[in-house]
Amino acid sequence: MWRANSCRPPYFGRRSLAPRSRGYTAIGYTQRFGRPRDLLSRASRPTTFAKTGSFILKFPTFQDVLHAQRRIRPYLAPTPLYSYSALNELIGTHVAVKHENYQPVGAFKVRGGVNLVSQLTDAERQQGLIAASSGNHGQSIAYAARLFGVSARVVVPRAANPGKVAAMQGMGATVIFHGENFDEAKLHCEQLAREHGYRYVHSGDEPLLIAGVATETLEMLSDDPGLDVIIVPIGGGSGAAGAALVAQTINPALRVIGVQAERSPAAYESWRQRRIVTAPNLTIAEGLGTGTGFSLPQAMLCAMLKEFLLVSDEEILQAMVWMIERAHTLAEGAGAAALAAAYRLRGEFSGKRVGIICSGGNSSIAQLKQALAL
Ligand SMILES: Cc1ncc(COP(=O)(O)O)c(C=O)c1O
Numbered sequence: 001m002w003r004a005n006s007c008r009p010p011y012f013g014r015r016s017l018a019p020r021s022r023g024y025t026a027i028g029y030t031q032r033f034g035r036p037r038d039l040l041s042r043a044s045r046p047t048t049f050a051k052t053g054s055f056i057l058k059f060p061t062f063q064d065v066l067h068a069q070r071r072i073r074p075y076l077a078p079t080p081l082y083s084y085s086a087l088n089e090l091i092g093t094h095v096a097v098k099h100e101n102y103q104p105v106g107a108f109k110v111r112g113g114v115n116l117v118s119q120l121t122d123a124e125r126q127q128g129l130i131a132a133s134s135g136n137h138g139q140s141i142a143y144a145a146r147l148f149g150v151s152a153r154v155v156v157p158r159a160a161n162p163g164k165v166a167a168m169q170g171m172g173a174t175v176i177f178h179g180e181n182f183d184e185a186k187l188h189c190e191q192l193a194r195e196h197g198y199r200y201v202h203s204g205d206e207p208l209l210i211a212g213v214a215t216e217t218l219e220m221l222s223d224d225p226g227l228d229v230i231i232v233p234i235g236g237g238s239g240a241a242g243a244a245l246v247a248q249t250i251n252p253a254l255r256v257i258g259v260q261a262e263r264s265p266a267a268y269e270s271w272r273q274r275r276i277v278t279a280p281n282l283t284i285a286e287g288l289g290t291g292t293g294f295s296l297p298q299a300m301l302c303a304m305l306k307e308f309l310l311v312s313d314e315e316i317l318q319a320m321v322w323m324i325e326r327a328h329t330l331a332e333g334a335g336a337a338a339l340a341a342a343y344r345l346r347g348e349f350s351g352k353r354v355g356i357i358c359s360g361g362n363s364s365i366a367q368l369k370q371a372l373a374l
Contacts (some may be wrong), residue, residue: 001064001257001307001309001310001345002179002245003306003307004271004302004305004306004307004308005347007287010054016279017085019093019372020363025168027096028263034269041216046273047209048299048303049185049296049299050205050296050300051119051295052205052294052295052296055205056130056327057205057296058207058317059207059243059294059296059300059303060207060208060210060211060214060242060245060293061211062245062249064207064208064211064223064286065121065214065215065218065242065245066215067211067217068111068115068193068208068211068212068215068289069218070218071114071115071118071119072114072118073246074116074298075114075228076103076104076114076145077112077267077357078109078219078223079098079099079103079216079278080098080099080102080310081096081097081098081099081103081217081219081220081223081224082096082097082099082327083096083097084096084097084138084326084327084328086326086327086340087322087326087327089341090322090326090346091254091342091343091346091349091354092346092349092350093346093349093350093351093352093353093354094352094353094354095342095354095355096220096223096224096227096353096354096356097329097339097356097358098216098220098355098356098357099221099329099358100216100220100335100357100360101329101330101331101335101358101359101360101361101362102274102361103172104143105136105139105140105142105143105167105362106136106139106167106360106361106362107136107139107140107204107280107287107332107335107357107360107361107362108136108213108216108239108360109136109137109139109140109203109209109213109355109360110139110140110212111113111140111212111213111215111216112140112145112206112208112211112212112213113137113139113141113143113144113176113201113209113212114140114144114147114212114236115146115208115209115211115212115215115253116144116201116206116208116209116212117129117141117145117147117148117150118144118148118264119208120148120150120199124199125149125150126150126212127164127197127199128150128151128152128153128198128199129141129145129150129151129152129153129154129198129199129200130153130155130189130192130196130198130199130200130201130255131152131154131155131156131189131191131200131201131202132154132155132156132182132185132186132188132189132203132285133154133155133156133182133185133203134156134157134160134161134164134182134185134235134289135156135161135164135165135168135239135286135287135362136164136287136334136360137159137201137203137360138154138156138164138173138175139164139167139168139170139171139362141154141201142154142167142168142172142173143171144322145171145172145173145174146171146173147266150287151174152172152173152174153174153175153176153185153192154168154173154175154176154199154359155176155177155178155185155188155189155192156168156175156176156178157175157177157178157179157181157182157184157185158178158180160177160250160286161362161367162363162364163363163364163365164339164362165248167362172234173308175370176188176189176192180293181281181289182281182289182290182294183281183287183289183290183291183292183300188208194297201240202294203235203236203294204236204237204238204294204295204296204297204298205294205295205296205297206238206296209238210238210242210245210296210300212240212242213238213239213242213326214238214241214242214243214245214246214309215242216243217230217232217242217243217247218240218246219313220252220355220357221246221247221250221251221254223341224252224353224355226353227254227353227354227355228253228254228255228352228353228354229254229255229349229352229353229354229355230243230247230254230255230256230257230354230355230357231256231257231258231259231338231341231354231355231356231357231361232256232257232258232259232338232340232355232357232359233258233259233260233276233287233288233291233335233337233338234258234259234260234268234288234301234308235260235264235267235269235287235288235289235333235334235355236267236269236290236293236297237258237267237293237294237297237298237300237301238294238297239357239359240256240258240297240301240305241297241300241301241304241305243256243320243344243357244301244304244305245300245304246302248304254305255306255307256304256305256307257307257308257309257341257345258271258301258308258309259308259309259311259338259340259341259351260288260304260309260310260311260312260315260337261283261288261289261306261311261312261316261333261336261337262279262283263282263283263284263308263312263313264279264280264281264283264285264288264289264290264291265279265280265291265308265310266279266281266290266291266292266293266310267280267293267294267297267298267301268309268310269293269297270292270293271293271301271305271308272300272308274300276292276293276294276295277292277293278291278292283313283316283333284313284316284317284333284335284367284370285316285332285334285336285337286333286334286341287314287332287333287334287335287359288333288334288337301363308344309335309341310346311340311344313333314374315334315340315344315373316333316336316338316340317336317370317374318334318343318371318374319331319336319337319339319340320332320333320336320363320367320371321356321371322336322339322343322370323336323339329358329369330361330362330363331360331361331363332360332361332363332364332367333363333367334336334359334360334363335358335359335360335363336358337360338356338357338359339356339358341356342354342356348351
């Protein structure tokens with residue numbers, strides 16, 4: 001595992017910003033860490049920017065996360081944070097599982113989709129949406145598009161998880177199959193967006209998506225302000241960027257640990273080398289599989305994430321089985337990765353409260369069989 005000391009990559013801009021609180025209701029961590037207004041003033045460090053192509057993207061702020069929480073609440077109930085004695089025993093300490101696999105689309109991404117689609121301009125709504133996805137980002141966009149009456153297309157790799165494809169179609173999205181992997185589907189998606197003028201929703205370079213998914217960490221700290229560690233799976237890095245932003249604002253002592261698959265290490269290598277790199281993309285956990293780092297989450301991770309490790313596909317499959325056996329819950333590969341990391345690092349966690357994000361439960365039958373065959 002890599003632990004970062006200095007964290008500022010060369011492709012950042014900086015600007016100072018003093019966010020203000022507006023109409024926010026106090027939640028559970030208030031007693032321990034302070035009122036949201038105080039947290040916001042603590043968050044008034046310089047904000048930064050990421051460059052992507054000819055665009056400059058501003059980091060979402062903690063205030064954006066509070067706004068996102070208000071926007072998504074009418075549509076998405078908070079997910080449970082449960083502890084299981086059999087998992088505690090496995091890791092040797094208190095473990096709290098954040099059940100994003102209980103979201104209506106079975107994955108945390110929907111928080112970002114609802115936040116983003118709720119904020120589209122009239123022109124964007126008329127253009128309609130397009131996204132490239134290995135499945136869960138597409139489901140998130142399909143779900144939110146249906147909620148707000150906008151059309152959606154999702155480009156998926158030819159061998160996409162059939163359950164995720166059926167769910168997107170069931171929610172009214174047009175699914176377009178293209179390419180051998182996510183990266184090929186993404187290139188085709190970007191070409192279609194240019195040709196037809198659709199509003200392209202990138203799965204990471206979208207401040208509103210990151211602010212939306214960051215609300216999962218806000219909920220975790222609201223339910224258990226005593227967490228010492230949060231482990232979050234990383235594909236493009238939007239979830240981990242959001243987790244790091246919230247942790248840094250609420251409790252800078254909280255350890256946020258990112259985990260990606262050894263067989264798809266693009267985000268990890270981009271973070272470690274402090275530049276966007278491409279890498280093989282071969283993991284069975286499609287949610288963790290991108291072949292290149294994404295500019296905005298990566299810039300945020302370089303600025304705020306201090307610990308990142310890779311786990312093998314075998315460790316991920318084993319963790320899926322433990323989730324079934326010991327927490328009686330279905331996690332897809334990406335959703336089990338945080339448990340795999342917790343098991344690897346268990347020697348460091350004695351006496352700590354460890355939160356693991358079970359980010360999704362949309363396992364294909366084939367993947368489940370592979371795990372159970374271990
Ligand atoms: C279930 C699941 N977990 C984790 C991830 C990784 O999320 P991110 O791309 O925000 O790093 C994804 C991405 O699609 C996912 O579907």
